[in-house]
Every structure is written in C-alpha cells, then in structure tokens.
Amino acid sequence: MAHSLFLLPGDGIGTEIMAEVEKIIAWLNSQGETDFTLDTGLAGGAAYDAHGVAISEEDMQKALAADAVIFGAVGGPKWDNVPYEHRPEAALLRLRKELGVFANLRPAICYPALADASSLKRELVEGLDILIVRELTGGVYFGEPKQIIDLGNGQKRAIDTQVYETYEIDRIARVAFDLARTRKNKVHSADKKNVMKSGVFWDEVVRSVGKEYPDVQLNHILADNAAMQLVRNPKQFDVMVTDNLFGDILSDVAAMLTGSLGMLPSASLGAPDPVSGKRKAFYEPVHGSAPDIAGKGIANPIAMVASFAMALRYSFGMIELANRVEAAISAVLADGLRTGDIAQDNRRTVGTEEMGAAILGKL
Ligand code: ATP
Numbered sequence: 001m002a003h004s005l006f007l008l009p010g011d012g013i014g015t016e017i018m019a020e021v022e023k024i025i026a027w028l029n030s031q032g033e034t035d036f037t038l039d040t041g042l043a044g045g046a047a048y049d050a051h052g053v054a055i056s057e058e059d060m061q062k063a064l065a066a067d068a069v070i071f072g073a074v075g076g077p078k079w080d081n082v083p084y085e086h087r088p089e090a091a092l093l094r095l096r097k098e099l100g101v102f103a104n105l106r107p108a109i110c111y112p113a114l115a116d117a118s119s120l121k122r123e124l125v126e127g128l129d130i131l132i133v134r135e136l137t138g139g140v141y142f143g144e145p146k147q148i149i150d151l152g153n154g155q156k157r158a159i160d161t162q163v164y165e166t167y168e169i170d171r172i173a174r175v176a177f178d179l180a181r182t183r184k185n186k187v188h189s190a191d192k193k194n195v196m197k198s199g200v201f202w203d204e205v206v207r208s209v210g211k212e213y214p215d216v217q218l219n220h221i222l223a224d225n226a227a228m229q230l231v232r233n234p235k236q237f238d239v240m241v242t243d244n245l246f247g248d249i250l251s252d253v254a255a256m257l258t259g260s261l262g263m264l265p266s267a268s269l270g271a272p273d274p275v276s277g278k279r280k281a282f283y284e285p286v287h288g289s290a291p292d293i294a295g296k297g298i299a300n301p302i303a304m305v306a307s308f309a310m311a312l313r314y315s316f317g318m319i320e321l322a323n324r325v326e327a328a329i330s331a332v333l334a335d336g337l338r339t340g341d342i343a344q345d346n347r348r349t350v351g352t353e354e355m356g357a358a359i360l361g362k363l
C-alpha cells in the first residue's frame with residue numbers, strides 16, 4: 001500500500017531545503033524503493049499571504065489524513081505585524097496540537113567529520129548518538145492556573161503550574177522504552193524528584209512502566225545532573241526521557257554537542273491508533289526559517305533530509321533505508337563538502353542544491 005506524505009515547506013529556507021528532500025523522494029519512488037504519494041500545502045507566512053490564516057482548513061485536514069507530515073520552517077520579518085492569531089508560528093502550534101504529537105524525539109548525532117565543530121573536545125563527542133525524548137503537550141507549559149495576579153499593594157504574583165497525569169507519563173515512558181529496544185536497551189529518566197512532587201510522580205510512573213521492560217536498563221537522573229553530565233561525558237547516555245520543560249533545555253544542550261543547528265532533525269509522534277496501530281507523526285528540522293540567509297541558496301539541507309530519514313524509520317519502519325540516508329549524509333561530510341554554517345578550513349563550501357545532489361549521489 002502506498003504511504004502518504006504531506007509536505008509543508010513553509011517560509012524562508014523551508015522551501016529551499018524541502019526541495020532537496022522532494023528530489024530524494026522522487027528518486028526513491030522512481031527506483032521502486034518507496035511508494036510515496038506526495039501532496040504539498042502552505043503553512044505560516046505563505047499560507048497567510050494566500051488565505052489570510054497560518055494554515056488553511058483544507059491543509060489541516062490533509063495533515064491529519066497523511067501517514068506523516070514533513071514540515072520545513074515558518075516565519076520571517078515580512079509577517080512581523082500580522083494579527084497574533086495568524087502569526088506564522090500559529091501553524092506549527094495548531095499542527096502539533098491537532099495531531100496530538102506528545103512525544104518529541106531529538107537525536108543528537110555527531111558525525112565524525114564534524115567532531116571538531118562541537119562545543120566539546122573531539123574525544124568526548126566523536127561517535128555520539130543520543131536520543132532525547134521530550135514530553136511535548138503537558139507539564140508547566142500548559143498547566144492551569146497560569147496567571148499574573150495583581151495583589152493590589154504594588155506587588156504581583158506569577159503562577160505557572162506543572163501538571164502531569166498518569167496516562168501522560170505512561171505513554172511517553174513507553175515511547176522511550178520502545179525506542180531503547182531498537183537501540184542499546186538503556187533509558188535515563190530525568191526529573192527533579194528531590195524538590196518537586198511532579199518529579200516524584202514522574203519517577204513512580206516511569207518505574208512502573210519500566211517493570212514491563214525488564215530487558216531495558218532504567219536509570220534515574222536528576223535533571224540538573226543530566227545537564228552537567230551531558231557536557232562532561234555525553235556518551236554515557238543513549239535514550240533520555242524527560243518532561244516538557246527539562247526536555248526543552250536538555251535537548252538544546254545536547255544539540256550543541258553536535259556542531260550546527262543546520263544538522264539537527266526532529267520527530268514528534270502521537271499515540272498509536274487503537275485499530276491500525278499507526279501513529280500521527282510530524283517531522284521537522286530543529287532550526288527555523290533563517291530569514292538572514294533565505295533566498296540565497298546557501299542553507300544547509302541536512303537537518304531536513306535527516307528529518308525525512310526519521311520519517312522512514314519511525315513512520316514506515318524502513319530502517320535500512322533510513323540508515324542509508326544517514327550514511328549518505330555522513331559520506332558527503334567525510335568527502336569534505338560543507339555548507340556555510342558548518343564550513344571549516346580547507347573544505348569545499350557548497351550551496352543547498354549541491355549538498356542535496358551530493359547526498360542523492362551517495363544514495
Ligand atoms: P525560530 O524562532 O524559528 O527558531 P530562530 O531565529 O531562532 O528561528 P533560525 O531561523 O533557526 O533561528 O536561525 C538561527 C541562525 O542559524 C541564523 O543565523 C540562521 O541563518 C542559521 N541557520 C539556521 N538553520 C540553518 C540552516 N539549515 N543552514 C544554515 N544556517 C542556518
């Protein structure tokens with residue numbers, strides 16, 4: 001059966017880097033390696049210009065119906081003054097919410113050829129391959145009450161509320177344990193149970209899920225220690241699962257171990273459908289629309305291509321093909337090809353199209 005992909009290139013470099021992924025998909029289809037049906041929509045500023053909203057109802061329905069959504073990036077100075085509810089980022093928030101993608105997977109992979117571009121010494125990061133699993137739809141980002149109260153005596157009080165229910169922790173823990181089984185059978189769960197009730201609860205639920213995965217080694221780590229260990233000895237980790245806030249911070253720390261923003265993919269997964277077992281899924285590079293370099297043809301397409309590789313792996317079970325795409329990325333880097341963001345002395349600096357073509361050539 002054909003697999004359906006819905007592409008939302010978005011704005012700025014989003015359209016430039018998505019074009020390279022489209023070429024890869026077209027080639028894979030032409031070789032009979034894949035059987036993807038493709039549809040493309042508008043998101044962010046591009047949708048606002050066409051329809052006056054950040055994403056049209058029609059495109060929203062297509063996103064909900066697709067096997068996987070591949071998203072570029074949205075935003076740019078052109079849309080700084082559009083009404084708040086139609087700002088480009090609204091498309092992203094609406095897509096995440098309506099797709100119900102609660103599990104955000106951010107791999108931090110250090111390609112050997114780029115080990116010197118890391119914030120850490122080569123020996124600490126060479127061969128690094130860790131996966132941060134961040135809870136994306138709960139916690140202090142959404143918990144109520146969330147307000148600033150005027151106390152009337154010249155003082156105010158601000159409140160954010162960390163809220164997690166059993167099912168929310170249970171399902172994100174299962175994602176992490178299932179992923180660990182496809183990797184090194186090792187999970188670190190990070191929280192602050194020494195000071196937070198929600199941390200005590202997080203640990204309790206993760207441990208109880210862990211009992212169903214006796215083959216996976218579960219380690220507890222305090223989130224502050226996790227931050228320290230990530231820059232002290234990152235290779236001790238494989239899968240790390242944590243809540244929305246700690247995941248936001250820890251995944252950014254992990255990201256900087258790998259070199260450039262232009263290298264980092266992400267996947268966001270929903271709950272499996274009770275009948276088909278399929279998960280809604282949303283794949284996007286970690287970086288934004290990079291207005292400063294948009295239209296120049298110099299953006300690094302690797303994060304976008306690597307996001308597509310994650311789609312192959314996590315939505316379609318095409319593990320071998322995903323590995324080949326990642327190996328192709330590694331091979332062009334080993335050949336010395338660099339886009340501007342990862343440029344090093346004595347390496348050949350290429351544009352978006354040339355980098356995309358080189359990856360396709362390796363494939
Ligand atoms: P957002 O708010 O959407 O996250 P941002 O302003 O935080 O966006 P980006 O748009 O990701 O950040 O850009 C940050 C910097 O990184 C910019 O200087 C941009 O040019 C650079 N950058 C981001 N992505 C790439 C890429 N794929 N290739 C080259 N440079 C990039």
Ligand code: MG
Nearest residue numbers: 286287288289
């Ligand atoms: Mg940003």
